[in-house]
Amino acid sequence: MSGLMAWFWSEDVWLPPGYTWHYLTHSTHFNFPVFADAWTYPFAIAAIFIFLRYLVLNPLVFAPLARMLGVKDARPRSPAHHEALEIVFRWYRTRPSPEALTEASTAMGWSQRQVERWLRQRAAVSKTTSLTKFCNLAWEATYYISYTILGVVVLWDTEWLWNIDHCFYGFPEQSLDEWVWIYYMVSLGFYWSMTITHFFQHRRKDSMQLFVHHLVTILLISFSWVVNFVRMGTLVLVVHECGDIPMLLAKICKLCGSQRGMDGFFVVFLILWLCTRVGLYPFWIMRTTLFRAHVILKMWYPIYYILNGLMLGLLVIHIMWTYLILRIVVRMLLFKEVSDVRSSSEGWDEEDDDDTKKET
Structure with a gap:
């Protein structure tokens, strides 16, 4: 096992030429990310999130709010067991x-x-009841809104937000800020909580895709943490995590029967999605990692290609989702119908509804 770990964490793959794990983790003139932090603190944060979600917010806040807004908790009678x-x-x-x-x-x-x-x-x-859907959407919206605010607070005074080249100046000897540590740990804790609770939620058509998505996200965040790619990682996080907020709010409005609210939030979602996932991510972040980073660092090494490959894969997913979202826009304009085709959708629920309509 020790030989396997030594091979996997080879310094020739993960670190720039001339650096060793011992030097980076034992240096006193800068704070390098501690590897163990990514595999300890997030689990405690995940436990707090699960407790807060299921034992506090769902029964005491989200469910009463849903009932007040007229969201039903009706479930049809179960057929005889065979x-x-x-x-x-x-x-x-x-x-x-x-x-x-x-x-x-x-x-x-x-x-x-x-x-x-x-x-x-x-x-x-x-099928997940409307009340359960409301609670799930409200929890995700609460997290993403809070996390986006945290990201703005954490990054507002950082030099790399206003000049992205600072993500690589002095790399990898860049000190880890305390608030950046919190920003990373909270994100990892959230995705671990979503991965753990995934097994206790109602099965959906895209359940496996969601599970894989959570695992890949955890790996990307963890790997960027290990090699101190956190400055660029914070920019990727703040660009991505804000985009789902208006879509979640649009789906909440749909459950509450507010057509005007749903349409309004969907328009905001479309604009924000195009600005962040199709605009800032490829033309600001990806352009820097692909065409500027190696010029600033004056070096090439394997993890540079690995991380860029993963980020390019993420960009391909964005392009696919953008195509599907634009199809939604056309469908909304023609038929006044809005549905989410991305990973947060209740895909098999919609199929079952279609079957029911055909039956009737």
Whole structure:
């Protein structure tokens, strides 16, 4: 194991030429990030977030607020339990293969239409209620608003916010600020809390994608922490975390029946998304990491390519999401319909609703 760890954390890969882990972590003239911090404090913060979300805010704040705004907590009656059909539901939900449908109908002595109706009723029971959706959206909105404010406070007086080249001046011998430490630990704690609670939430069509997204985000934040890429990391975080706020608020307005509020927040979301994810991220951050960093540092080493490759992958996802969001804009203009197609969407819920409409 020690040999494997030594190979993985090779200084030739992670550090600029001429630097060693011992020198960076034991230097007294600057504060280098402590590796263990990224794997200790975030778990304590995650526990606080989980406690605050499920035992304080959800029952005492979000749920009463939702009921006051007219959000319902209705759930349809559950169909009679049949283990054979439960197995089919776990594998296929409302869209079983023809073979599975035939086998289930034969085993139950039912028609295929009866099996399909049972699966739709079972899916309706499994759907997240409007009240639960409201609480989830309210929690995420609360976090992202708070974290965005924290980011502005932390970065406002930093030199690299106003001159991005300072992300690389003197690298890697850059002292870690106490508030930047807090900014990083809070972000890691939040994504760990979302990863842990992922297993206790209702299953969604995009559950696996969300889980992978959380893990990749944790790895990106952790790796940038290990190599003291935190200055650029803070800029990436502040550009990304603010973009979801208006979309979350738009979906809350939708649950509350406020069409005007939903449309207004969606317009704000579209503008903010284009400015941050399609504007600032590629033309301010990515341009610097790709075309300026190696000029300032006067060196090339493997982690430079690894981090840039991961950031380029993130940019590709942004482009794909932008295409889907623009499709939403067209659909909203033509049909007055708004839905979120990104990772926060309740994808399989919408499919089950479509099935129900076809049934009726």
